[in-house]
Amino acid sequence: MFKRALTIVFLCLLFCGCAKKEKTPNTLSVINQRGEIIVGVKTDAPPFGFLDQNGKNVGFDVDLAKLIAKRLFGDENKVKFVPVTPSNRIMKLTSNEVDMVIATMSITPQRQIILDFSNPYHVAGQALMVNRGSKISSLMELKDKKIIIVFGSTVEGSLRSNVPNITIIGYKTYPEAFEALKAGKADAMIADDTILFGLTMNDSSVRILPKRYSREPYAIAFRKGEESEKLIETVNMELTEAINRGEIQRLKEKWKINQPLSIIK
Numbered sequence: 001m002f003k004r005a006l007t008i009v010f011l012c013l014l015f016c017g018c019a020k021k022e023k024t025p026n027t028l029s030v031i032n033q034r035g036e037i038i039v040g041v042k043t044d045a046p047p048f049g050f051l052d053q054n055g056k057n058v059g060f061d062v063d064l065a066k067l068i069a070k071r072l073f074g075d076e077n078k079v080k081f082v083p084v085t086p087s088n089r090i091m092k093l094t095s096n097e098v099d100m101v102i103a104t105m106s107i108t109p110q111r112q113i114i115l116d117f118s119n120p121y122h123v124a125g126q127a128l129m130v131n132r133g134s135k136i137s138s139l140m141e142l143k144d145k146k147i148i149i150v151f152g153s154t155v156e157g158s159l160r161s162n163v164p165n166i167t168i169i170g171y172k173t174y175p176e177a178f179e180a181l182k183a184g185k186a187d188a189m190i191a192d193d194t195i196l197f198g199l200t201m202n203d204s205s206v207r208i209l210p211k212r213y214s215r216e217p218y219a220i221a222f223r224k225g226e227e228s229e230k231l232i233e234t235v236n237m238e239l240t241e242a243i244n245r246g247e248i249q250r251l252k253e254k255w256k257i258n259q260p261l262s263i264i265k
């Protein structure tokens with residue numbers, strides 16, 4: 001009996017030992033050794049992440065990345081930008097291509113299962129955009145009609161369950177979706193208000209309707225788990241201090257980012 005118990009204890013120890021995973025290196029130490037952060041940002045979503053005339057990454061999310069680089073290395077240029085889209089940004093993170101994603105990304109319960117997030121830095125809301133002559137005034141009027149979305153965005157999941165018989169046409173990027181709306185491929189487009197405002201600047205052929213259909217807290221995304229803990233702590237500290245010194249507000253003014261209107265369903 002005693003011998004059998006001993007064998008079981010021995011086998012347990014053996015299996016626990018074998019099952020013990022290689023410890024994943026803490027991302028903050030990897031960054032410190034490398035001497036720069038690698039950040040996934042958008043290149044086609046003004047005013048958050050886009051390219052200027054010289055092909056340089058600019059925008060509010062890009063400036064946030066620079067604040068983090070400055071905190072870590074005392075130099076805002078110690079950052080390498082990697083372009084991401086709504087549908088590939090999670091893969092770029094989980095495959096270790098980037099250390100973090102700063103790309104108009106909302107915290108959602110589904111995403112929190114596979115990712116960790118910083119504190120939120122902005123709150124957007126989904127809105128409808130229609131061509132100027134359109135009579136549509138709310139989401140419910142899109143029953144039996146066509147709507148444009150961008151794949152990988154939060155709206156993809158919620159729409160079908162909320163509006164009966166809606167036909168969803170998906171695009172990979174916001175500029176493609178915008179062009180499709182203007183070309184009359186659908187009756188409306190739905191996306192975050194901040195992104196729609198960025199797309200429509202100086203374009204009077206479309207209208208953004210006043211209703212908001214969701215609350216989208218934007219935050220910086222990280223790989224899930226212990227490896228990101230120290231990095232998230234540092235990033236959150238920077239965000240809090242940047243809010244307190246008025247820097248986040250200044251950046252919102254610089255990029256003309258407004259708070260959304262209240263949510264009206």
Ligand code: GLU
Nearest residue numbers: 086104105106153154216
């Ligand atoms: N904030 C929404 C999201 O995280 C839409 C913007 C985007 O597609 O990046 O999905």
